[in-house]
Amino acid sequence: MMDMGTRARSASRALGRLSADDRTRGLKAIAEAIRAAAPTILEANVKDMEAARKKGLDAAMLDRLALDEKRVDGIVSGVEAIAALPDPIGRELARWQQPNGLDFARVAVPLGVIGIIYESRPNVTADAGTLCLRSGNAAILRCGSESTRSSHALVDAMRAALKKEGLPEDAIQLVGTTDREAVGHMLSGLDGQIDVIVPRGGRSLVERVQMDARVPVIGHLEGLCHTYVDAAADPQKAVDIVVNAKLRRTGVCGSLETLLVDAKVADTLLPKIAAALTDAGCELRGDAKARAIVPSMKTATEEDWATEYLAPILAVSVVDGIDGALAHIERWSSGHTDAIITEDQAVADRFLATVDSAIVLHNASTQFADGGEFGFGAEIGIATGRIHARGPVGAEQLTIYKYVVRGTGQTRP
Amino acid sequence: MMDMGTRARSASRALGRLSADDRTRGLKAIAEAIRAAAPTILEANVKDMEAARKKGLDAAMLDRLALDEKRVDGIVSGVEAIAALPDPIGRELARWQQPNGLDFARVAVPLGVIGIIYESRPNVTADAGTLCLRSGNAAILRCGSESTRSSHALVDAMRAALKKEGLPEDAIQLVGTTDREAVGHMLSGLDGQIDVIVPRGGRSLVERVQMDARVPVIGHLEGLCHTYVDAAADPQKAVDIVVNAKLRRTGVCGSLETLLVDAKVADTLLPKIAAALTDAGCELRGDAKARAIVPSMKTATEEDWATEYLAPILAVSVVDGIDGALAHIERWSSGHTDAIITEDQAVADRFLATVDSAIVLHNASTQFADGGEFGFGAEIGIATGRIHARGPVGAEQLTIYKYVVRGTGQTRP
Missing domain, CATH: 3.40.605.10 (Aldehyde Dehydrogenase; Chain A, domain 1)
Incomplete structure (x- = not known):
């Protein structure tokens, strides 16, 4: 040696x-x-x-x-x-x-x-x-x-x-x-x-x-990735992006693990997103507010917020606007990749500036967390540390x- | 805590x-x-x-x-x-x-x-x-x-x-x-x-x-810094730079510890440099070729090539041109700061490209290894590792x- x-x-x-x-x-x-x-x-x-x-x-x-x-x-x-x-x-x-x-x-x-x-x-x-x-x-x-x-x-x-x-x-x-x-x-x-x-x-x-x-x-630690669907989200984009982020490939580090939905639009938007996911074979685990809207969800416990499933399972929480989303992400994100879906540029800018993850996205799928998609040709890994290199x-x-x-x-x- | x-x-x-x-x-x-x-x-x-x-x-x-x-x-x-x-x-x-x-x-x-x-x-x-x-x-x-x-x-x-x-x-x-x-x-x-x-x-x-x-x-390890005086060096620059690099302050990490002189000019140039250093109170320790030219030098042993003196002592070796200098530096440098003195741009370019130290200098004193001198305003240290940051x-x-x-x-x- x-x-x-x-x-x-x-x-x-x-x-x-x-x-x-x-x-x-x-x-x-x-x-x-x-x-x-x-x-x-x-x-x-x-x-x-x-x-x-x-x-x-x-x-x-x-x-x-x-x-x-x-x-x-x-x-x-x-x-x-x-x-x-x-x-x-x-x-x-x-x-x-x-x-x-x-x-x-x-x-x-x-x-x-x-x-x-x-x-x-x-x-x-x-x-x-x-x-x-x-x-x-x-x-x-x-x-x-x-x-x-x-x-x-x-x-x-x-x-x-x-x-x-x-x-x-x-x-x-x-x-x-x-x-x-x-x-x-x-x-x-x-x-x-x-x-x-x-x-x-x-x-x-x-x-x-x-x-x-x-x-x-x-080092490359886990990708406990979040997507926050804001009140000002385009509903169709929200459905398409969330389904892609969770289900395109469930075993990769950029796959979505926790969905956060703004309480202001959860009544109308969450049922649509939930139906699309369920139809595609995804299990949902929600907090009390999410289950009040989509009662077929299983109950999420604190462990679900901390779990990288790498499987067709998604944790769902209804949050109070961007402040609620930022607080949840600060508490539970692994600092790998987190996304916001909104048409409100000011809210997007605040999210992109505040969330301290290696990759933050606006109106796109977390599955883009990949060196090839970044235009790097190839990657040796996705770094979640804070020294030398971060991301692909x-x-x-x-x-x-x-x-x-x-x-x-x-x-x- | x-x-x-x-x-x-x-x-x-x-x-x-x-x-x-x-x-x-x-x-x-x-x-x-x-x-x-x-x-x-x-x-x-x-x-x-x-x-x-x-x-x-x-x-x-x-x-x-x-x-x-x-x-x-x-x-x-x-x-x-x-x-x-x-x-x-x-x-x-x-x-x-x-x-x-x-x-x-x-x-x-x-x-x-x-x-x-x-x-x-x-x-x-x-x-x-x-x-x-x-x-x-x-x-x-x-x-x-x-x-x-x-x-x-x-x-x-x-x-x-x-x-x-x-x-x-x-x-x-x-x-x-x-x-x-x-x-x-x-x-x-x-x-x-x-x-x-x-x-x-x-x-x-x-x-x-x-x-x-x-x-x-x-991390910041020691500064075992070299200056190579090439055959094409301007003699006055060589004397001024070497004296400054060794003696401006001997206790700093950018101070010169080993002088390498091209055999082609050692006969004429080394006595001048040695006299200037000795007059300023510096002890010299040379290899056999250096002592043949300046017999008043003490004898350098292998330990001298590996020592960061942080004191008015300088190790001196006569080398066979740039190849000899590069070989000595590859063997003994701590990868902090190394310099060449020459008016031959091609030789300088080769030195700057080949020596793999955090800082490589052409026609200047190794004492410039300092964040303030780089224009950084201040520094928290000079990194000699290869990850994240290097130099000031x-x-x-x-x-x-x-x-x-x-x-x-x-x-x-």
């Missing part, structure tokens, strides 16, 4: 000296190599799936693990999209001069070596490895044990492509899952060789990483800066 | 809702209040100094602790300068639209609650507290025990000013130094109420914080962002 750290550091230094074109060339070669290795990758995935079924993994986990030709094509397109992204390294983020003539530039540089610990989704292997490459970082990947054969097949193809192009193959390394202590070693930073850890997975994984890491973590973490967010100061002989008085 | 955390969180929420003008008004009131409280502050400082002398503190520590009227004036001017800074909160950092019409803005927001753990320099109490206020953050301050009376007098004045202006006084709180467990509580994050810790002090303090903190840390940490670096997404009813396909 320590040796992997040293090799990653050395690759990261080499990467930082490459040109943007070199990194792009490497990414295109990786896309080609994955396409060419599809049969090998699918064969490995068949074995992973067999072992996973024997272990009794549930259907959702099996679905995340499974690959087919279409999904491998999707992985290849993802890498091609990352290859087409503007290279974030070397950009001048700011430039100014001081009265003594010194010229200051803040320039984007890679973070260095990024450790990514994730669950059994083979596509993350390619996404994370290539996003790191795009941003000039070396990646040390640790996949969930169920996807080990698929991930190895992917990484072998990626490394071979780098080698063939004369680029540092140790820019992408995969930690063996048979080494049970590997995660602990990664969290300890491999003797200073890992600059940041990105956990990507469920709450227990992220919490363990945040508890044990001796290295900075770009794409290639640009995997960089930091340095200051370049140009003088003409200045000494400091 | 837990109560302090809750009050800080509530103050930070209130601060985030204030306008820039409110924060400016609070800062101006604090400057006035410190000016008015000068007699009380100086009286408290006399008691701190008496106790410190009894404890046998060394002259350098006593000097950092001591206040007089001029130093209090300096603190007041510092706060006034921070009040005059542009308010960083609410700025639009980026804005773009996606093809579906969604409008994205990345907007600056405060970090939240910042814990600052520092040594016995009373001015840090005012600097750190007011930089946090400028950036909309609540501060929990823990000063070194020797400055406890001076810091309390300063914080009392600051809080009274906030209260008088109708602003949340818990935006600035001071942790009692009699509570020995307080630092541990702060490092554990006060039950999620502290968002980031800023250690400001010597290496042992920063290392303890980085080891024990359960909260993200914006001013008001702008004490913020993060959120994404504001404006739609017209978009649902995600």
Whole structure:
């Protein structure tokens, strides 16, 4: 493991000296190599799936693990999209001069070596490895044990492509899952060789990483997302957006978990929204005011306000206007994504300014909480911490800066 | 302590809702209040100094602790300068639209609650507290025990000013130094109420914080700074810059610790630089090639390349051009500040692009590694980590962002 750290550091230094074109060339070669290795990758995935079924993994986990030709094509397109992204390294983020003539530039540089610990989704292997490459970082990947054969097949193809192009193959390394202590070693930073850890997975994984890491973590906690339907909401927009936010995909972090409806319009609007959701198979759990309007709802308890269901279940509360909505969100939001639906610009502006979540939306579905939808091409996760990066973490967010100061002989008085 | 955390969180929420003008008004009131409280502050400082002398503190520590009227004036001017800074909160950092019409803005927001753990320099109490206020953050301050009376007098004045202006006084709180467990509580994050810790002090303090903190840390490690004098250096600039970088103040993190001289000009240039340094009272420790040219130098061992002297001592190595300089810096630099002196623009560009330190300079003194010199008005420290902020940490670096997404009813396909 320590040796992997040293090799990653050395690759990261080499990467930082490459040109943007070199990194792009490497990414295109990786896309080609994955396409060419599809049969090998699918064969490995068949074995992973067999072992996973024997272990009794549930259907959702099996679905995340499974690959087919279409999904491998999707992985290849993802890498091609990352290859087409503007290279974030070397950009001048700011430039100014001081009265003594010194010229200051803040320039984007890679973070260095990024450790990514994730669950059994083979596509993350390619996404994370290539996003790191795009941003000039070396990646040390640790996949969930169920996807080990698929991930190895992917990484072998990626490394071979780098080698063939004369680029540092140790820019992408995969930690063996048979080494049970590997995660602990990664969290300890491999003797200073890992600059940041990105956990990507469920709450227990992220919490363990945040508890044990001796290295900075770009963490992703749960998305307990709210949508507030204001008195001035357009009724049809409200129905369409809420149904989409809850049900487009219920298992993603941007899915809606709690609906807040302004008491002023709840009598007329809540029955419409509730009917649309119920028709689509969603269970509703309401507070007393909501159940007084839609008696078929189950009763929500305090636990419901704190629950990220990731399932077709929605908690519903009738609140007193925007003040009630802001108070509920301040108390219960996980700071991931919250939305308002209203045609009143002043109320929208107040909501957008006041709610302190990584993403706040006006008149749109919380399911837009996704790097691709932001135009980032791809993301390595959605950060809910307040340090370094917040929201979708794409290639640009995997960089930091340095200051370049140009003088003409200045000494400091 | 837990109560302090809750009050800080509530103050930070209130601060985030204030306008820039409110924060400016609070800062101006604090400057006035410190000016008015000068007699009380100086009286408290006399008691701190008496106790410190009894404890046998060394002259350098006593000097950092001591206040007089001029130093209090300096603190007041510092706060006034921070009040005059542009308010960083609410700025639009980026804005773009996606093809579906969604409008994205990345907007600056405060970090939240910042814990600052520092040594016995009373001015840090005012600097750190007011930089946090400028950036909309609540501060929990823990000063070194020797400055406890001076810091309390300063914080009392600051809080009274906030209260008088109708602003949340818990935006600035001071942790009692009699509570020995307080630092541990702060490092554990006060039950999620502290968002980031800023250690400001010597290496042992920063290392303890980085080891024990359960909260993200914006850390400041040592400044093992290099200056490389290239064959194409202007000789007079080289002498002036090196003398200034080493000797202007030897105790600051931006002071020069290792001089690298290109072998091509060492015969002629090194004697001149060495004479200027020696005349000014600096001890030189050279490698074999340097001592062959200036035999009066002491012998440098490997330990010298790794030492931040913070004293009038300089390590000197003769290197083979820019490649030798880059290799030495990659091996030994602490990633704080490194400089090149040359009139050859291509060599300078290569140095600036390759050296991966927070600050890289061309033809200027490493002593410019300072937030004030960067035009930041003030700094809370100089970050040597690679996450969140790097180099001087001013008001702008004490913020993060959120994404504001404006739609017209978009649902995600």
